[in-house]
Amino acid sequence: MKPTLDYSLYLVTGRDLLPPGKDYFESLEESILGGVTVVQIREKSADTGEFLTIARQSKAICQKHGVPIIINDRIDIALAIGADGVHLGQTDMPISIARSLLPADTIIGLSVNTPEQVRKAAEDGVDYVGVGPVWGTKTKNVTSPLLGPRGVAKMLEGLEGTDVKSVAIAGIKSTNTLHCLHGSVTKNGRALDGVAVVSDIVGSTNPRAAARKIADTVKMFKAYEPPAAHKYTVTSPWWENPHTVDMLKELAGSVFESVQIFSPLVHQITNTVVTNQSANATIALGASPIMATSTEEMEDLGKVIGGLLVNFGTIKDLDCMLAAGKQANLNRNPIVFDPVGVGATAYRRAAADELLSTWQASVIKGNAGELAALANSTEVKSRGVDSVGAGFSDPARFIRDLARAERCVIVLTGKIDYVSDGHTVVALSNGHPYLAGITGSGCMVGTSVATFCAGVSMSAKSNSGAENGRLTRGDMFLAAIGGVLAVTIASEFAGVRADVKGTGTFLPALIDELGKLAPETLRDHAKIEIVHVS
Ligand SMILES: Cc1ncc(COP(=O)(O)OP(=O)(O)O)c(N)n1
Ligand SMILES: Cc1ncsc1CCOP(=O)(O)O
Numbered sequence: 001m002k003p004t005l006d007y008s009l010y011l012v013t014g015r016d017l018l019p020p021g022k023d024y025f026e027s028l029e030e031s032i033l034g035g036v037t038v039v040q041i042r043e044k045s046a047d048t049g050e051f052l053t054i055a056r057q058s059k060a061i062c063q064k065h066g067v068p069i070i071i072n073d074r075i076d077i078a079l080a081i082g083a084d085g086v087h088l089g090q091t092d093m094p095i096s097i098a099r100s101l102l103p104a105d106t107i108i109g110l111s112v113n114t115p116e117q118v119r120k121a122a123e124d125g126v127d128y129v130g131v132g133p134v135w136g137t138k139t140k141n142v143t144s145p146l147l148g149p150r151g152v153a154k155m156l157e158g159l160e161g162t163d164v165k166s167v168a169i170a171g172i173k174s175t176n177t178l179h180c181l182h183g184s185v186t187k188n189g190r191a192l193d194g195v196a197v198v199s200d201i202v203g204s205t206n207p208r209a210a211a212r213k214i215a216d217t218v219k220m221f222k223a224y225e226p227p228a229a230h231k232y233t234v235t236s237p238w239w240e241n242p243h244t245v246d247m248l249k250e251l252a253g254s255v256f257e258s259v260q261i262f263s264p265l266v267h268q269i270t271n272t273v274v275t276n277q278s279a280n281a282t283i284a285l286g287a288s289p290i291m292a293t294s295t296e297e298m299e300d301l302g303k304v305i306g307g308l309l310v311n312f313g314t315i316k317d318l319d320c321m322l323a324a325g326k327q328a329n330l331n332r333n334p335i336v337f338d339p340v341g342v343g344a345t346a347y348r349r350a351a352a353d354e355l356l357s358t359w360q361a362s363v364i365k366g367n368a369g370e371l372a373a374l375a376n377s378t379e380v381k382s383r384g385v386d387s388v389g390a391g392f393s394d395p396a397r398f399i400r401d402l403a404r405a406e407r408c409v410i411v412l413t414g415k416i417d418y419v420s421d422g423h424t425v426v427a428l429s430n431g432h433p434y435l436a437g438i439t440g441s442g443c444m445v446g447t448s449v450a451t452f453c454a455g456v457s458m459s460a461k462s463n464s465g466a467e468n469g470r471l472t473r474g475d476m477f478l479a480a481i482g483g484v485l486a487v488t489i490a491s492e493f494a495g496v497r498a499d500v501k502g503t504g505t506f507l508p509a510l511i512d513e514l515g516k517l518a519p520e521t522l523r524d525h526a527k528i529e530i531v532h533v534s
Contacts, residue, residue: 002105003084005068006037007128007194008218009211010167012072013041013058014139017203025057027207032065034208035215036201037194040087042072055081070109075101085109087130090117095124111169113144118158128165130196131155134180135171139198142170148357149183150406156190169196174213179329179360181221182471187404194218217469224469243424245528248481253523255475255482259455260286260519262462264306266454268447269293269321271313271340274440277507278309278447284515285486287451293317302327307454310355311446313340318351325359334362334453334472334479338446342366343373343382356406362453362476364402365411365446368392375402396425396531409480411449413442417484418531421477428481429527430488432495437503441487444510449483482522489525490514 011031015024028039041058043051055071059081062069068084071077075098078086085107088098098108109128110121121129131152133142147155152168159166172180172195185191197214204210265288270278275291282289292301298320308328310321328335339352352374366374368391369382377398381388392398395418399410403422412418417428435441456474493516494500494509 002107002127003068005084005107005128005165007165007167008037008222009035009215010038010040010194010196011036011201011211012169012196012198013039013043014198014202015043015054017139017199019203019205022205024054025061027202028058029061029065030206030208031201031211032061032067034201034211035219036067036211037215038068038070040070040072040196041077042087042198048074048077051077052080055083059083068107070107078102078106085127087111095121095126099125112155113147115155115158118155122159122162122164126164128167128193129155129159130167130169131184131192132168132196133170134168134184135176137170137199140170146170146357149180149360150357152180152184152192153186153407156184156192157186157188160186160188160190165193167194167196168192172197172214173200174210174217175330176326177214177217178221178332178469178471181218183360183407185407187401220469222469243426243530245530248426248478248528248530249523249526251475251478252482252485252526252528253519255452255456255478256285256486256517256519256522258459258474259451259482262306262455262458263287264451264454264458265290265304266307266309266447266451267292267301267305267324268309268311268450269317269324270309270311270338270443270447271315273313274311274443274447277440277511278311278443280511281444281447281487281514282451284511285448285451285517287454289447293320295320295323298323298327302331302333305331305333305454306458307334307336307450309336309338309446309450310361311338311340311443312342312348312351312355313338313443315348315351318354321355322358325355325361329359329471332457332472334450334457334474334476335359336363336365336446336450336453337361338365338443339370339374340366340443341382342370349373360471361406361408362472363409363411363449363480364406365413365442365449365480367413367442368395371399371402371410371412375405394533396420396427397533400425400533409476411445411480411484413445413484417445417488419477419480419484424477425531425533426481427529427531428484428488429529430485430492430525432488432491432506434495434500434503434506435488435491438507438510441491445484445487448486448514449480452479452483452486455479481528485522485526486514486517489522490517492525493517 460474
């Protein structure tokens, strides 16, 4: 009978990475005590005799702690020590031959990097796949394309309907494990069974602590499971809070209260066209903007901000956007991504892809053309930063599916704004026509959404004693709704003021009205409809 393995924290050994003076076997045992659940002995340069000795002694340690041992590449060594399994690469022994050589209850794992390899692995009956490389690594010279968590999720689609387990590998550390796990979930909720790690544990002087951090993160992620088949996004615990229109209005007002109570620091990396008006809009809403763009300060800022806006309208500071987002994920701060004009150039599309593979957004906001480009859909075209044409034939379905794919809340701006967390879709129909006549009104919505996300995050941080396995604290779906409503409702007040004669006088009036807005006004004036997607 095949053993059932817990793949949560899969250690792959690497003796060359041990810190000076650290004994290999001591390090292995400490890692196991820290929470490693599977060990793979990987020896790329040891001769057979040395590999055998190491494998034997490693097995004794693993056995003492009830942890299964897997041998990399070498079926003869696995047979010689009676290992629990072998791990093979694409150019190693074919699975069928390995299977015929090994006892029937031996676990066989295979490295995969493409959907075709995943499909073949499942067909060949492997027990698990090592999916990677997720990110870059110095541990091995990897030549296959980096997948990022979104790429890993695409690989996992090939495992749906099978019981083949999966671990992700390459570049995984305690600092990015939560992002890796959350980002690597299919639209139907298939998640990784664990993460495979080398350097972050083996290279540590305290492997027990290093392993503990990762093991705890995996445990927390697995414990915070939404009901089966409802694992849509990482940012909206809708299953805890079913929505009705009245409830949404009430809660959107409460989110605004959080902004005003906590006055969060909202870090904005935005474009040169709107920097000033975005900062003023943030202040008007009761929060505090910081428009910092030096990579060197991202680590410090990540510890103090309530939320981050990444708007790449004039697409500079890409390194800073990458660094800020990593820090935001690390500190579990929400990230609002506004991929302005992403459909306009190949450079922008590649930049958006790099950003979304490096960190996990909480909310992505865009017009129809931008979101179509992000989803590789040709249904809506853009011209520069504007969307052209009539929009999506079924906007609600489109954004629901995009929210599931990107594992975040999606805001689609337009005459009617749509917000979805991958489960519920709402249509928001507030707004004044002057909004379309000023530059950066969409960017202001992004700023407002980021401000509301920061508000709910700060509020949840202060409320919740126990940490959960979500990547951000607070309900980002409600925050996104609140953020859109703030700008669109304020625009309705501004647009009808006697001193507003056109778009020139409208902009300062809009800032005035944002400043006068109260949570109760948001509740009273919100035009929300829950749209059902069949
Ligand atoms: C869990 C896990 N996943 C992938 C690999 C890489 O294996 P492979 O492609 O065979 O490369 P080498 O490890 O042999 O260099 C792995 N070892 N473990
Ligand atoms: C063995 C292996 N196979 C693909 S990447 C890798 C090494 C991953 O090491 P690290 O966890 O240090 O990035």
